[in-house]
Amino acid sequence: MSTFLSVKGVKASYGHAQALFDISFDVGAGEVVTLLGRNGMGRSTTVKCLFGMLPVTGGNIWVGGTRVDRMPSHRIARHGLALVPEGRQVFSNLTVEENLVATARASKKDVIRQWDLDRVYAFFPRLKERRGNLGTQLSGGEQQMLAIGRALMTNPRLLVLDEATEGLAPLIRNEIWRALTELKQDGLSQIVIDKNVKSLLNLADRHFVIEKGRVVWSGSSTELRGQPEIVHQYMGV
Numbered sequence: 001m002s003t004f005l006s007v008k009g010v011k012a013s014y015g016h017a018q019a020l021f022d023i024s025f026d027v028g029a030g031e032v033v034t035l036l037g038r039n040g041m042g043r044s045t046t047v048k049c050l051f052g053m054l055p056v057t058g059g060n061i062w063v064g065g066t067r068v069d070r071m072p073s074h075r076i077a078r079h080g081l082a083l084v085p086e087g088r089q090v091f092s093n094l095t096v097e098e099n100l101v102a103t104a105r106a107s108k109k110d111v112i113r114q115w116d117l118d119r120v121y122a123f124f125p126r127l128k129e130r131r132g133n134l135g136t137q138l139s140g141g142e143q144q145m146l147a148i149g150r151a152l153m154t155n156p157r158l159l160v161l162d163e164a165t166e167g168l169a170p171l172i173r174n175e176i177w178r179a180l181t182e183l184k185q186d187g188l189s190q191i192v193i194d195k196n197v198k199s200l201l202n203l204a205d206r207h208f209v210i211e212k213g214r215v216v217w218s219g220s221s222t223e224l225r226g227q228p229e230i231v232h233q234y235m236g237v
Contacts, residue, residue: 001030001031002029003027003028003029004028004029004031004064004080004157004189005027005050005061005062005081005158005191006026006062007023007025007026007046007049007059008024008059008060008061009060010023010024010046010058010061010069011057011058012048012056012057013057014054018057018213019042019213020042020045020046020049020213020214021213022058023042023059023210023213023214023215024215025208025218027158027189027190029157029187029189030184030187030188031189031205031206032180032184032189032190032191032192032203032204032205033190033191033192033204033205033207033208034191034193034204034206034207034208035047035191035192035193035210036193036197036200036207036208036209036210036231036234036235037209037210037234037235041210041213042210042212042213043162043193043210044086044162044193045213046210047191049061049069050081050160051073051076051081051160052068052069052071052073052075052076053073056069063079063080063081064079064080064157066079077154079157080156080157081157081158082151082152082154082156082158082159082160083151083162084144084147084148084151084159084160084161084162084164085147085162086162086163086166087163088140088143088147089147090135090138090143090146090147091135092134092135093134093135093136094134095131095133095135096130096131096132096133096135096138097117097131099135099146099150100117100127100146100150101117103150103153103154104116105154105155106155113186115152115153115155116153117153119152120149120152123149123152124145124146124148124149124179126142126145127142127145127146127149139172140167140169141168141176144164144165144168144172145175145176145179148161148176148179156188157188157189158188158191159183159189159190160190160191161180161190161191161192161193161194162193163193164176164180164194165177165194165196166194166195173196173199177199177202177203180192180203181203184203192204195235197224197231197235201221201225202221204221205220205221206218206219206221207219207221207224209230209234209235211234217230217234
């Protein structure tokens with residue numbers, strides 16, 4: 001498996017307060033990995049660094065063999081990264097369809113199955129039913145589907161989901177996990193942040209546990225299943 005994303009010794013700060021200390025992990029082509037840990041431990045800060053929303057003060061980030069940590073966000077996105085942000089952040093004054101086409105980008109690769117409106121609507125039929133509704137008229141689950149669809153419309157090579165199912169009803173959570181499983185089967189690399197460890201174990205290939213801005217454990221789903229104390233220690237309340 002070739003490495004698509006490589007994060008090497010990344011440091012980052014908010015003002016004088018250092019938030020990340022030598023964060024290192026990688027994502028292979030077609031692989032799903034998770035960033036695990038309690039709130040405030042550095043998972044979302046890591047995502048901000050990936051997308052150029054927070055300056056990296058040490059280390060480096062490579063995407064497909066190109067160093068991106070000194071690039072602005074729009075240039076990083078062109079290298080195939082797409083974000084489904086925490087809180088969804090759909091454009092409330094645009095319709096579902098306008099949200100989807102607002103940031104659409106055709107892939108430069110010779111891909112047979114491009115993500116376009118028809119494919120997104122087939123993937124999330126509820127969005128087609130609501131295509132004329134404004135973002136403010138959608139339920140939380142519909143907004144999350146829209147946020148994922150909007151990211152897919154950029155034809156990414158790596159999809160990053162920050163709090164993939166937070167605040168969603170059980171049936172909607174199941175729909176999101178179904179969608180992420182299908183995307184994995186389609187060969188799309190993913191980084192998933194979520195608190196539902198059971199579902200993450202079924203979806204992901206590898207896991208990276210972050211505690212106080214450091215990766216303190218990493219391993220496969222099989223390894224994590226065999227060490228439930230890791231989940232209790234670093235994710236228990």
